[in-house]
Amino acid sequence: MKKEKLMIVPFLYGAFLSLAITWGYQLEKYDHLELMSIRYLIIWLALSLAIGILVSLSYKLLDNKKAQKSLHTRQHWSYSDTIFFKRIWLILILCQIPVLLAVFPGFFCYDAQDEVNEVLTRTFTTHHPLLHVLLLGGAVAFGHKLTGSYNAGIALYIVFQMIVIDAILAGLLTYLRRKEVKKLVLILFTLFFGFFPTVVMYVLCSCKDGLFSAFLVLTIAFLFQLQDDLEAFTTSRRKKVFFVLSAALMMLFRHNGFYAYLVMIPFMLILYKKAFKKVVVMFIAPVILYLALSAAMSTVLQADSSENQEMLTVPIQQIARAYTYNRDDFTEDDIDALLQYLSEDALSLYTPRVSDLLKSQFDNEAYASDSAGFWKLWFKYFKKYPVTYLNAWFMTSYGMWYPGAVINVYQGNTMFTFTYTDSSYFAYEVELPGERHSFIPVIDAFYRKLSIERFQQNTPVVSLLFSPAFYFWLYMYVACYYARNRKLKACRPLMLMLLVWLTVLLGPTYLVRYAVYLWFGLPLLLMIDTRGKQAL
Numbered sequence: 001m002k003k004e005k006l007m008i009v010p011f012l013y014g015a016f017l018s019l020a021i022t023w024g025y026q027l028e029k030y031d032h033l034e035l036m037s038i039r040y041l042i043i044w045l046a047l048s049l050a051i052g053i054l055v056s057l058s059y060k061l062l063d064n065k066k067a068q069k070s071l072h073t074r075q076h077w078s079y080s081d082t083i084f085f086k087r088i089w090l091i092l093i094l095c096q097i098p099v100l101l102a103v104f105p106g107f108f109c110y111d112a113q114d115e116v117n118e119v120l121t122r123t124f125t126t127h128h129p130l131l132h133v134l135l136l137g138g139a140v141a142f143g144h145k146l147t148g149s150y151n152a153g154i155a156l157y158i159v160f161q162m163i164v165i166d167a168i169l170a171g172l173l174t175y176l177r178r179k180e181v182k183k184l185v186l187i188l189f190t191l192f193f194g195f196f197p198t199v200v201m202y203v204l205c206s207c208k209d210g211l212f213s214a215f216l217v218l219t220i221a222f223l224f225q226l227q228d229d230l231e232a233f234t235t236s237r238r239k240k241v242f243f244v245l246s247a248a249l250m251m252l253f254r255h256n257g258f259y260a261y262l263v264m265i266p267f268m269l270i271l272y273k274k275a276f277k278k279v280v281v282m283f284i285a286p287v288i289l290y291l292a293l294s295a296a297m298s299t300v301l302q303a304d305s306s307e308n309q310e311m312l313t314v315p316i317q318q319i320a321r322a323y324t325y326n327r328d329d330f331t332e333d334d335i336d337a338l339l340q341y342l343s344e345d346a347l348s349l350y351t352p353r354v355s356d357l358l359k360s361q362f363d364n365e366a367y368a369s370d371s372a373g374f375w376k377l378w379f380k381y382f383k384k385y386p387v388t389y390l391n392a393w394f395m396t397s398y399g400m401w402y403p404g405a406v407i408n409v410y411q412g413n414t415m416f417t418f419t420y421t422d423s424s425y426f427a428y429e430v431e432l433p434g435e436r437h438s439f440i441p442v443i444d445a446f447y448r449k450l451s452i453e454r455f456q457q458n459t460p461v462v463s464l465l466f467s468p469a470f471y472f473w474l475y476m477y478v479a480c481y482y483a484r485n486r487k488l489k490a491c492r493p494l495m496l497m498l499l500v501w502l503t504v505l506l507g508p509t510y511l512v513r514y515a516v517y518l519w520f521g522l523p524l525l526l527m528i529d530t531r532g533k534q535a536l
Contacts, residue, residue, distance in 0.1 A: 005484050005485055005486070006483065006484050006485075006486060007056065007484070009480050009483050009484040010052050010055035010056035010059055010480065010484060011048070011049075011052035011055075011056070012052075012480070013051070013052070013055055013480045014047070014048045014049070014050070014051030014052030014053075014054075014055055015048040015052070016476075017047075017051055017473055017476075018044050018047035018048040018051055019044060020401045020402055020403075020469070020473075021402065021403070021404065022040050022044045022047065023394070023398070023402070024398050024401065024402020024403075024404060024405060024469075025402070026040065027391075027394055027395060027398045027402070028398070028402065028405060028406070031352050031391075031395065032391045032395075033387070033390070033391060033394070035387065059481055059484055062481060063485075077177070081174050081178065084173075084177055085170050085171060085174040086170075088169075088173050088174065088190055089166055089167055089170035091190060091194060092166040092169060092190070092193055092194050093163065093166050094194075095193075095194030095195055095200075096162060096194065096200050096204065098440060098443060099204060100158065100159075100162070100204055101438075101439040102438055102439065102440035102441070102442075102443035103428075103430075103436065103438065103443075103444055104155065104436065104438060104439060105151040105152070105154040105155035105158060105434055105436075105437075106154055106157075106158030106204045106205070107158075107201060107205040107206065107426075107427065107429075107430070108158075108430045108431050108434045109205065109206065109207065109427035109429055109430070109431055110205070110206070110207035110209075110427050110513060111128060111207065112136065112206045112207070112431050112434075113432055113433075115128050115132065115133045115136050115137055116136060116141075116433070118137060119134065119136075119137025119138060119140075119141055120137065120141060124301040124303040124304070125303055125304040125307065126298060126303050126304070126305040126307070127307055128208070129208055129252055129253050129254060129255065130294070130297040130301060130303060131252040131253065131293070132208040132211070132252075132253055134297070135157065135160075136157050136206055139153050139154075139156045139157035139160065140154055140156075140157065140433075142156070143155070143156045143157075144433075150433040150435075151435060151437065154206065154430070154434045157206060158205075158206065161203070161204075161206075161210060161211060162203050164214065165203050165210055165214045165520075166193075166203065168214040168215070168217070168218045168520075169193045169214070169520065171218065171221070172217065172218075172221055172523040173186055173189055173190065173523060175221060175224075175225070175523075175527065176189070176523050176526055176527070179526070179527065179529070181526055185526070189523055192522070193520075196465075197447065197450050197456075197466075198466055198516070198519055199516075199519050199520070201447070201450075201451075201512075202512075202513065202516045205426075207513055208253050208254060209254070209513040209516050210516060211249075212250060212253035212254040212257060212517075213516040213519075213520045213521075214520060215246050215247075215249045215250035215253060216250045216257065216496070216497065216520075216521075217517055217520045217521040218246045219243065219246045219247045219250050219496065220493045220496055220521065220524055221493075221524065221527065222239070222242065222243040222246060222247075223492075223493030223496070224493045224524065224527040224529075225239065226243075226493075227490070227529075228529055230272070230275055230279075234278040234279065234282070240282050243282060243286075244282065244285045244286050244289060245289075247286035251290040252290060252293060252294070255310070256500060256503035256504070258287075258290060259499075260496060260499035260500040260502075260503055261286065261287065261496065261499075262287065264496050265283050265284065265287070267492075268492075268495075269283065271489070271492055306365075307364055309359040309360070309362040309364065310359075312359070312362065312367075313355050313359055313506065313507060313508045314392070314393050314396070314506050315374075315375075315378050316342070316355060316359050316362055317355045317359075317392045317393070317395075317396060318378070318382070318388070318389040318392040318393065319338065319342075319377065319378050319381060320350040320355075320358055321350060321388055321389075321391065321392035322381045322384075322388050322389065323335075323338060323347055324347065324350045326381075326384075326385060326388070329384070334377060334381075337373060337377050338377060340366045340370070340373070341363050341366050341367060341374055342358070342361060342362060342363070343363075345361070346358060346361030346362070349361065352395040353395055353396060353409040353509060353510075354396065354409040354410065354508060354509035355396060355509065356508050356509065359508060393505075396507070396508060396509050397504070397506075397507070397510055398510065399468065399469065399509075399511075400468055400469055400472065400501065400504055400510050400514075400515060401469050401472060401473075403467050403469040403470045403473065404463075404467075405467070405469060405510065406423065406454065406457050406458075407423065407424060407457065407510065407511065407512065408422065408424050408454075409424055409509045409510065409511065410424035411424065415427070416430075416431055416432060417429045417430075418452060420452060422453050422454045423451070423453055423454045423455075423457060424452065424511075425450065425451055425456075425457060425466070425512060426447075426450065426451035426452075426512065426513075427451070428451035450466075466512075468512055468514075468515035468518055471515070471518035471519065471522075472501060472518060474525075475494065475497070475498075475525070478491070478528070479491045479494065482528065490528050491528055493527075497517060497518075497521060497524075500517065501515065501518075
């Protein structure tokens with residue numbers, strides 16, 4: 001018997017999206033929520049209804065089998081998957097090389113100097129993933145030793161990363177080809193990965209987020225293959241090994257990847273309970289490999305692991321906001337207690353949209369000796385100012401869920417070659433010891449404009465294509481479609497992406513770099529298949 005559709009789902013989607021729009025607008029305009037505003041309540045209700053109706057109508061169009069077949073069709077290919085993969089891989093690299101030449105030696109930014117200095121000074125910490133520190137710092141040091149130029153080392157790393165990421169993206173499109181996705185769709189994805197600025201920025205950027213995002217979407221693609229044919233996947237040693245390596249590398253390139261994957265495991269084991277013995281080792285092995293390699297690198301490099309501020313980003317920001325706006329309500333004893341962890345100078349660095357400067361001044365030794373004192377103080381003022389705490393958290397994360405957010409969290413910060421004024425969409429520059437030598441100045445100027453001017457962020461409709469929040473709601477739109485049709489289990493591999501996104505909400509600010517996987521992962525939406533041989 002055919003189950004009835006859950007017609008409430010489109011309206012739930014509308015309610016949450018309209019809430020994100022309403023609250024996001026308030027945070028962007030006032031730096032706080034207007035929770036008691038009747039005007040915004042009416043706007044939220046009206047938007048909820050309008051979006052719910054539009055989404056419901058769009059889902060009815062998607063129900064049309066002809067609409068579904070417009071993306072998938074049986075077609076003849078005159079060459080193998082291997083040749084297709086190699087061609088797409090080469091095309092992507094060729095598309096991106098002109099940009100690399102324009103911004104030569106590449107985008108060397110976002111903690112790049114700090115990571116390289118760890119290698120050059122042989123002084124390591126676990127603040128940055130050690131695997132990335134060794135790869136980036138090692139490449140820069142090797143290039144400099146070989147040629148006498150730091151630029152050569154930076155370019156060496158960027159080219160290596162470009163080859164790896166483009167190989168993964170080509171692999172995603174090759175899998176779509178096997179799933180009989182139309183040639184036109186594959187061509188559009190190839191053009192998107194080859195030319196869309198946000199994708200190219202992070203393929204050619206030295207920060208860890210590019211490789212992390214690539215291995216994240218690769219891991220999810222393997223989960224879709226597992227879902228499509230559990231028996232074929234679990235009996236293939238090659239596929240299981242690649243899955244384990246991909247998941248472990250994903251965790252090694254970003255710490256929050258580990259936490260997200262760890263949370264995912266029990267859910268996956270429950271969902272695959274009928275095939276528990278076939279999947280349990282495969283799901284746990286990446287964690288063991290990650291922990292072993294992390295411990296080995298930390299031990300061999302004698303890395304300092306005493307920092308706590310990354311884990312405490314949100315609480316630090318919350319207590320600092322409460323102190324900044326309500327200092328007169330703090331008792332002298334509480335002020336003295338707070339100053340043990342954050343000095344007056346540190347507290348004066350509080351800015352609503354980013355906690356980097358503030359958290360860098362956090363006294364880790366004081367926290368290590370009396371963490372209970374910090375949490376006691378935090379909880380006391382949470383009870384007094386819950387909305388202040390909510391505002392503090394939302395102000396560093398709303399760009400991830402409000403499509404209209406202008407990413408300019410670093411406004412006023414002076415970097416090596418410029419000062420952020422209108423936009424901090426992307427860091428763009430080459431940090432020391434590198435130096436930019438553009439071979440195609442017009443492309444270089446275009447990427448500078450995209451990075452530190454509002455340009456695309458102020459352009460209606462176009463701005464959405466550059467917004468991480470827009471892509472988040474796109475993924476949710478697709479997931480809600482399957483939920484409405486009572487087939488949400490078909491989307492279960494995307495759980496890992498959602499968990500990673502949730503960890504980002506606890507981060508220091510909202511930047512595109514923390515959500516690059518939303519761009520890289522778009523082909524995943526066409527991997528959802530309700531016909532898979534699911535073991536449920």
